[in-house]
Amino acid sequence: MAGTVQQSSRLGRRPGRFATMSEINVTPFVDVMLVLLVVFMITAPLLTVGVPIDLPKASASNLQGNEEPLTVSISDRGEIFLQETLVGAEELVARLLAIAENRTSRRIFVRGDRTVDYGAVMTVMSRLNAAGFNKVALVTEAPQSQAKK
8 A cells, every 4th residue: 555645635624615716796796787877867967058049949850960069159248158168159160170180071059049039040051151061950949838748
């Protein structure tokens, strides 16, 4: 019996006790998903254009498009906003061309407050048209009867 050594497990433990575990712990995954859900629920309402405008009501269908349009807003005091940035009427076209990378085919939404002068809205639209922007649309709110459908 010389030369035969019986191998015992380390420290008297059974062999195979430290085998790999084949179960997946989903608790950290669920925790991350819940945090992401809360973050998106908080930030989603903030993604809309932040200039407070009282839009007129109209019953027209929504426009469909692939890329996000640029938004020009005219406040009740006649101030012009490009997205959320206050701009002067003279610099509006230059900034739009810079943002659109000189692509006048970009869609532009004009949001005019209900109480703003019609001439102010038409002045902005004529400047956009003169600069070559032909895809200009007016933004309105749906009437209450259509909004509930």
